[in-house]
Amino acid sequence: MKRLFFKDARCIDREGQTSGPKTLVVENGLIAWLGDEIGDGRRPSGEGRTFFPGPSDEIIPCKGLFISPGLVNLHTHSPMNIFKGIAEDASPDRWFNEEIWPYESKMQGDDVEAGASMAIAEMLDNGVTAFADHYFFADRICKAVHEMGIRADIAPTLFGSVGNMQSQLDGAAALIGEWKGRSPRISLRLGPHSPYTCSPDDLAQCAKMAQALGVGAHIHVEDGEGQVAASLQRWGQTPMEIVSRSGLMDVPLIVGHAWWLLDKERELIKTGTWIAVCMKTYMKLGEGPGRAWALSDDFPLCIGTDGAASSNGLSPIEQVRLLGLVGKYMRKDAEAFPLERLWRILMRGHDALPFGTGSLSAGAPADFLVWDLHRPNTFPVYNPLAAIIYSSDPRNVLHSVIDGRFMKRDGVLLLDTEAIVARAGACAEGIIARGKGRSSLVF
Ligand SMILES: [Zn+2]
Numbered sequence: 001m002k003r004l005f006f007k008d009a010r011c012i013d014r015e016g017q018t019s020g021p022k023t024l025v026v027e028n029g030l031i032a033w034l035g036d037e038i039g040d041g042r043r044p045s046g047e048g049r050t051f052f053p054g055p056s057d058e059i060i061p062c063k064g065l066f067i068s069p070g071l072v073n074l075h076t077h078s079p080m081n082i083f084k085g086i087a088e089d090a091s092p093d094r095w096f097n098e099e100i101w102p103y104e105s106k107m108q109g110d111d112v113e114a115g116a117s118m119a120i121a122e123m124l125d126n127g128v129t130a131f132a133d134h135y136f137f138a139d140r141i142c143k144a145v146h147e148m149g150i151r152a153d154i155a156p157t158l159f160g161s162v163g164n165m166q167s168q169l170d171g172a173a174a175l176i177g178e179w180k181g182r183s184p185r186i187s188l189r190l191g192p193h194s195p196y197t198c199s200p201d202d203l204a205q206c207a208k209m210a211q212a213l214g215v216g217a218h219i220h221v222e223d224g225e226g227q228v229a230a231s232l233q234r235w236g237q238t239p240m241e242i243v244s245r246s247g248l249m250d251v252p253l254i255v256g257h258a259w260w261l262l263d264k265e266r267e268l269i270k271t272g273t274w275i276a277v278c279m280k281t282y283m284k285l286g287e288g289p290g291r292a293w294a295l296s297d298d299f300p301l302c303i304g305t306d307g308a309a310s311s312n313g314l315s316p317i318e319q320v321r322l323l324g325l326v327g328k329y330m331r332k333d334a335e336a337f338p339l340e341r342l343w344r345i346l347m348r349g350h351d352a353l354p355f356g357t358g359s360l361s362a363g364a365p366a367d368f369l370v371w372d373l374h375r376p377n378t379f380p381v382y383n384p385l386a387a388i389i390y391s392s393d394p395r396n397v398l399h400s401v402i403d404g405r406f407m408k409r410d411g412v413l414l415l416d417t418e419a420i421v422a423r424a425g426a427c428a429e430g431i432i433a434r435g436k437g438r439s440s441l442v443f
Contacts, residue, residue, distance in 0.1 A: 001027065003058070005059045008022075013069075029405075074274065076133055086099065113143060121413060131150070132154075132349075135156075135191075149185070151402060152185070169209045176215060187354050190218070192248070217248050219256070222238075243268075253272065254273075255276065276302045277303065277304065280313070285310055317346075317389065355367075366403065369400050377393060
């Protein structure tokens with residue numbers, strides 16, 4: 001079995017600490033070794049093993065480059081990549097009710113797979129090694145993920161208000177059963193849409209089913225300020241109170257947004273619940289400043305991008321950059337949201353997913369990036385975190401490795417990008433030709 005020796009790279013760990021140069025050895029999809037004494041072909045070392053590169057191994061010179069864990073996009077709707085730019089300058093009300101949901105009502109499985117494939121290509125280019133998705137026709141997303149090599153945690157979207165929740169749950173359970181154990185790169189969970197499209201009873205039913213299936217859940221909560229008041233009026237509880245009482249926090253839970261989380265709701269967040277903030281969506285849809293600015297460093301904030309119909313891009317770096325910049329601006333404090341904190345927020349998504357990724361250590365899955373920061377946009381590198389968070393773009397992601405396999409090499413995606421874009425183009429034409437349908441959903 002061929003081993004890969006990434007030789008003489010400086011390493012950035014998940015705390016943002018830099019060390020090295022070191023050599024990282026990949027074997028059978030895992031990091032077999034990370035150390036500074038091996039891989040030079042002369043000095044054997046290691047706990048009972050040597051790591052001389054043999055004739056069938058490959059050395060990848062990394063002098064002057066940086067290795068870090070991959071990036072996680074903890075909340076997205078990958079198929080919506082196909083709607084990028086279709087509903088611009090629209091209020092959330094118009095965006096949902098007059099544009100996106102009517103178009104989505106006519107969406108077909110092929111559109112979902114084409115949009116997801118294009119999203120995966122974009123995410124790989126941006127250094128994403130794992131993402132948490134939330135959409136319908138989830139079987140087609142599983143297929144795209146399986147074929148393209150990325151990791152993903154996929155939640156079939158469940159809309160309580162448009163039909164029988166039990167039949168939707170049965171469909172999701174069948175899909176989970178079908179994919180269980182089929183790929184170490186794919187996990188599934190339930191995706192109740194939100195407390196404003198699912199009743200408290202629907203959410204409790206989802207929590208029960210998640211417990212029975214031994215899976216987690218992924219939901220939207222409080223992306224808009226008005227949702228809190230509307231929920232209080234309709235149910236006498238805030239959206240996060242409803243989620244808390246439903247039992248959904250008793251299973252591993254990803255919450256998209258919680259952007260307007262009230263102070264009193266913070267204590268409801270249980271261990272195992274992770275909040276994915278998607279800064280660009282809030283800015284673009286005019287959702288207002290939110291309440292994340294006072295949260296302490298140990299609050300389980302992570303980074304998502306939301307779908308590209310609202311954020312027009314799937315880069316976690318862009319999202320964390322905006323979070324840091326707006327955080328300093330809102331707090332009127334340049335020392336707020338320091339780089340190490342932003343990096344920890346970026347890396348925390350690994351903990352929210354069940355893949356065991358995020359660590360550059362022997363035995364961990366070989367999911368990592370090799371950054372080339374010797375480029376005009378990022379050089380000189382006095383501070384690698386500043387170069388990555390405030391200056392980098394996808395060209396700085398030189399190599400991307402997932403499950404021990406190159407996804408991007410020497411700055412080039414190892415995919416047929418042209419075919420992926422052409423397929424998405426054909427589906428986009430079909431979407432416009434079919435036009436908008438009637439959606440029974442109401443934002
Ligand atoms: Zn979302």
